[in-house]
Amino acid sequence: MRRFKAAILPLFIVFAAPLGAAEVTDFTLENGMEVVVLEDHRAPAVVHMVWYRVGAADEPPGKSGIAHFLEHLMFKATDELEPGELSDTVARNGGSDNAFTAYDYTAYFQRVAADRLELMMQMEASRMDGLRLVPEDIATERDVVIEERNQRTENDPGALFGEQRRAAQFLSHPYGTPIIGWKHEAEALTLEDAQKFYERHYGPNNAILVVAGDVAPDEVRRLAETYYGVIPPNPNVLPRNRVVEPPHLAERRLLYADARVGQPYVIRTYLAPERDAGSQEEAAALTLLAELLGGSGTTSYFAEKLQFDTQTAVYTSAFYSGRALDDANFGLVIVPTDDVSLEDAEAALDDAVAAFMKDGVDSANLERIKMQILASEIYAQDNIGSLARAYGAALTSGLTVEDVDAWPDILASISEEAIMEAAERVFDRKNAVTGWLMREDAKEVTQ
Amino acid sequence: MIRLWLVFALTMITAAPLRAAVDIQEVMSPGGINAWLVEEHSIPFVALEIRFKGGASLDPKDKRGAINLMTGLIEEGAGDMDARAFAEARDALAASFDFDVWDDALSVSARFLTENRAEAVALLRAALVNPRFDQDAVDRVRGQVLSGIRSDATDPNTIANRTFDAMLYGDHPYATSRDGTLESVNALTRDDIVAAHRAVLTRDRIHVGASGDISADELGAILDDLLGDLPAEGAPLPGDVVPRVAGGVTVVPFETPQSVALFGHEGIPRDDEDFFPAFVANQVFGGNGRQSRLSLEVREERGLTYSVGSVLVNYDYADMVLGQFASANDRVAAAIDVVKDEWARIAAEGVSETELEEVKTYLTGAYPLRFDGNGPIARIMVGMQTIGLTPDYITTRNDQVNAVTLEDVRRVVKRIYQPENLHFVVVGQPEGLESTN
Numbered sequence: 029m030r031r032f033k034a035a036i037l038p039l040f041i042v043f044a045a046p047l048g049a050a051e052v053t054d055f056t057l058e059n060g061m062e063v064v065v066l067e068d069h070r071a072p073a074v075v076h077m078v079w080y081r082v083g084a085a086d087e088p089p090g091k092s093g094i095a096h097f098l099e100h101l102m103f104k105a106t107d108e109l110e111p112g113e114l115s116d117t118v119a120r121n122g123g124s125d126n127a128f129t130a131y132d133y134t135a136y137f138q139r140v141a142a143d144r145l146e147l148m149m150q151m152e153a154s155r156m157d158g159l160r161l162v163p164e165d166i167a168t169e170r171d172v173v174i175e176e177r178n179q180r181t182e183n184d185p186g187a188l189f190g191e192q193r194r195a196a197q198f199l200s201h202p203y204g205t206p207i208i209g210w211k212h213e214a215e216a217l218t219l220e221d222a223q224k225f226y227e228r229h230y231g232p233n234n235a236i237l238v239v240a241g242d243v244a245p246d247e248v249r250r251l252a253e254t255y256y257g258v259i260p261p262n263p264n265v266l267p268r269n270r271v272v273e274p275p276h277l278a279e280r281r282l283l284y285a286d287a288r289v290g291q292p293y294v295i296r297t298y299l300a301p302e303r304d305a306g307s308q309e310e311a312a313a314l315t316l317l318a319e320l321l322g323g324s325g326t327t328s329y330f331a332e333k334l335q336f337d338t339q340t341a342v343y344t345s346a347f348y349s350g351r352a353l354d355d356a357n358f359g360l361v362i363v364p365t366d367d368v369s370l371e372d373a374e375a376a377l378d379d380a381v382a383a384f385m386k387d388g389v390d391s392a393n394l395e396r397i398k399m400q401i402l403a404s405e406i407y408a409q410d411n412i413g414s415l416a417r418a419y420g421a422a423l424t425s426g427l428t429v430e431d432v433d434a435w436p437d438i439l440a441s442i443s444e445e446a447i448m449e450a451a452e453r454v455f456d457r458k459n460a461v462t463g464w465l466m467r468e469d470a471k472e473v474t475q
Numbered sequence: 476m477i478r479l480w481l482v483f484a485l486t487m488i489t490a491a492p493l494r495a496a497v498d499i500q501e502v503m504s505p506g507g508i509n510a511w512l513v514e515e516h517s518i519p520f521v522a523l524e525i526r527f528k529g530g531a532s533l534d535p536k537d538k539r540g541a542i543n544l545m546t547g548l549i550e551e552g553a554g555d556m557d558a559r560a561f562a563e564a565r566d567a568l569a570a571s572f573d574f575d576v577w578d579d580a581l582s583v584s585a586r587f588l589t590e591n592r593a594e595a596v597a598l599l600r601a602a603l604v605n606p607r608f609d610q611d612a613v614d615r616v617r618g619q620v621l622s623g624i625r626s627d628a629t630d631p632n633t634i635a636n637r638t639f640d641a642m643l644y645g646d647h648p649y650a651t652s653r654d655g656t657l658e659s660v661n662a663l664t665r666d667d668i669v670a671a672h673r674a675v676l677t678r679d680r681i682h683v684g685a686s687g688d689i690s691a692d693e694l695g696a697i698l699d700d701l702l703g704d705l706p707a708e709g710a711p712l713p714g715d716v717v718p719r720v721a722g723g724v725t726v727v728p729f730e731t732p733q734s735v736a737l738f739g740h741e742g743i744p745r746d747d748e749d750f751f752p753a754f755v756a757n758q759v760f761g762g763n764g765r766q767s768r769l770s771l772e773v774r775e776e777r778g779l780t781y782s783v784g785s786v787l788v789n790y791d792y793a794d795m796v797l798g799q800f801a802s803a804n805d806r807v808a809a810a811i812d813v814v815k816d817e818w819a820r821i822a823a824e825g826v827s828e829t830e831l832e833e834v835k836t837y838l839t840g841a842y843p844l845r846f847d848g849n850g851p852i853a854r855i856m857v858g859m860q861t862i863g864l865t866p867d868y869i870t871t872r873n874d875q876v877n878a879v880t881l882e883d884v885r886r887v888v889k890r891i892y893q894p895e896n897l898h899f900v901v902v903g904q905p906e907g908l909e910s911t912n
Contacts, residue, residue, distance in 0.1 A: 072843070119766075172780070175780050287629075290627065290628050326561075342618045342619045411850075
């Protein structure tokens with residue numbers, strides 16, 4: 029049964045997938061645009077992605093949601109394209125296209141027959157420096173974004189709770205602000221806000237091209253030089269320089285009650301280091317720690333203590349994804365059985381963590397996890413689209429192609445001692461936010 | 476900046492669509508189990524998809540949820556292994572087995588490495604043929620199912636679907652949730668789970684697809700090993716149901732800022748001679764790819780929703796045309812008016828020549844892109860088998876799309892868009908909108 033993963037948290041892909049594509053080629057154009065080519069000749073298809081090193085964590089204060097709003101507006105007119113023409117042209121060529129915004133990146137992609145790659149580049153290059161925003165597009169598209177926020181967040185108590193938790197987790201860093209924007213700020217975004225953000229951050233020197241599929245690197249280089257290579261670097265692009273979190277001195281606790289909560293739970297997140305270029309060992313240890321503690325609903329430490337030895341929980345999890353430019357989160361979740369209170373559930377979770385710190389790593393379990401890491405390199409080759417995505421996300425999060433390629437070996441090299449030492453460092457309650465998601469009627473009982 | 480532009484765009488649009496490059500072999504095992512295979516030896520693993528028709532619809536009336544709970548228990552202990560021993564053995568092989576069930580089928584999606592294929596197959600066989608259904612596992616997984624049922628009870632999307640299903644399907648299994656209710660699931664015993672397994676996992680309703688690093692002979696031997704010891708016949712399959720609903724609106728009050736709207740009425744069977752015209756027409760109306768009429772009018776022009784679409788739904792025993800969107804409580808009534816107008820417009824006017832040509836190029840170009848990887852190929856092959864298609868469908872399917880004429884569409888839109896029968900279920904606090912009966 030896997031239903032809880034989807035219900036409570038985004039699904040974290042534990043091994044962060046970029047694991048040895050068949051052939052990886054990377055180079056940089058003269059204007060600073062990085063290019064990564066992944067070859068997979070099994071089917072005559074291609075994924076074409078352009079990733080910008082700008083995301084929600086790069087927004088000016090008070091303008092939350094502008095990175096995502098601009099992503100929507102990028103499908104409107106350019107110097108060469110009518111509003112909606114890019115997507116319609118992709119569709120007429122039998123392809124699909126979309127875009128997504130995260131804290132550290134904004135990415136645009138098309139999936140299409142390999143012989144249409146040139147057309148994709150031509151259109152994508154057009155909106156790299158030729159976006160033409162007009163007032164008529166702004167109001168309706170902002171309404172669309174507000175409906176998107178309604179759908180993803182306002183209508184979902186778990187998402188509202190997650191927003192509050194992140195805001196409490198980060199004292200100063202923009203990772204505490206929702207990607208889609210606080211509602212009152214997203215409602216007030218203007219054409220000028222979008223234009224300024226575009227002019228400051230978009231350009232070949234802030235972009236990474238990832239092309240994956242039935243292509244030859246030399247041909248990709250020729251096309252990239254033809255369409256992207258002619259765009260001059262944007263002089264407004266500056267290195268990212270985010271605020272640094274102050275020391276966390278006080279544990280934070282949240283109680284959130286909502287009549288729409290069907291299943292209460294406890295979640296705790298700790299501030300945790302991210303993967304850094306050339307230095308991924310601590311992140312690898314935390315990745316394995318999360319897997320050992322809560323990666324499997326059957327064999328993980330939490331499952332054993334809280335779902336098998338005792339019937340405290342219907343679901344437990346530990347999660348960590350180190351692919352971020354700045355500090356990440358290490359999280360623990362317990363969804364109690366019907367007759368267990370949130371207070372008792374949290375206590376049981378604490379006891380399980382304490383017991384793990386005493387017991388140490390189960391060698392057989394670690395060996396199985398490492399076997400799965402090895403195998404994931406094989407399975408990953410079957411899905412070129414997700415490989416492309418993994419490279420793009422890593423390269424916009426401060427990592428290099430070499431870091432991505434080294435990651436499986438680093439995971440395999442981590443010792444039991446290194447995992448326990450990383451655990452000692454990360455489980456610091458001063459860095460932690462503990463949240464209870466409650467039914468509305470439970471509020472009085474717990475206050 | 477203006478760059479080399481127009482000439483190139485025009486030439487690309489007229490390029491011929493790809494053909495899907497999959498070579499399907501039909502394999503008959505020595506024991507008589509049929510499967511479709513695509514051999515692909517470049518990556519050392521196999522994706523294996525097995526589907527048992529019937530699925531959760533085979534629940535006895537008073538045991539709703541038994542088959543869903545049983546499905547959650549298949550991997551929770553088998554043969555001499557309890558749940559944890561089984562999971563440890565599976566993880567040590569880096570194999571994965573996913574079990575899923577819906578009202579038309581129970582599916583098994585497996586993948587395993589070439590280097591330990593025999594051990595992985597033995598493990599999967601144990602789960603399929605000799606699951607233990609230990610009482611502690613039954614109670615543990617039951618707790619998870621109940622938790623999901625409680626969550627769904629306050630989810631506006633689920634409430635909308637359940638409400639519409641109950642209106643449409645009378646006393647057919649489709650009318651109720653395959654998860655069961657808190658009461659029905661609490662009442663299930665281990666014997667009910669054993670009976671559910673016996674009713675569903677049987678040889679008379681198996682479809683198999685495999686893609687990856689395996690030969691036809693190897694696959695044949697595996698099929699007998701995996702499935703040969705299952706019982707020959709399962710519980711009787713349900714009959715057809717004609718979804719009946721009067722046009723109008725049903726409001727389900729629920730305190731939340733954005734209303735969820737689900738709409739539709741009876742559709743068209745998959746084997747109807749006008750299915751392809753209907754499919755193409757709906758692509759223009761509410762499909763993805765090229766901006767659909769619904770998306771253009773409700774989202775792009777008016778900003779009333781983030782996402783809206785419609786689909787022809789072909790269950791094994793019922794056919795629907797269904798759509799969905801969500802809008803803030805003070806805007807949902809306006810969005811419904813737009814959908815109604817569009818529903819009437821397409822029924823009266825059909826589609827334009829340009830619309831028809833554009834969706835044809837989209838559909839025919841997108842089709843080969845579906846076959847991207849062993850897992851998707853195995854799933855597509857099983858899906859084709861369950862609706863009675865043959866392997867050559869892959870090479871003729873685009874021709875059937877291209878053969879659709881404006882006249883075909885004009886004929887069929889009167890059947891698939893019936894303004895007088897269009898019903899909306901709205902969950903939320905919609906302003907200016909009331910139930911019609």
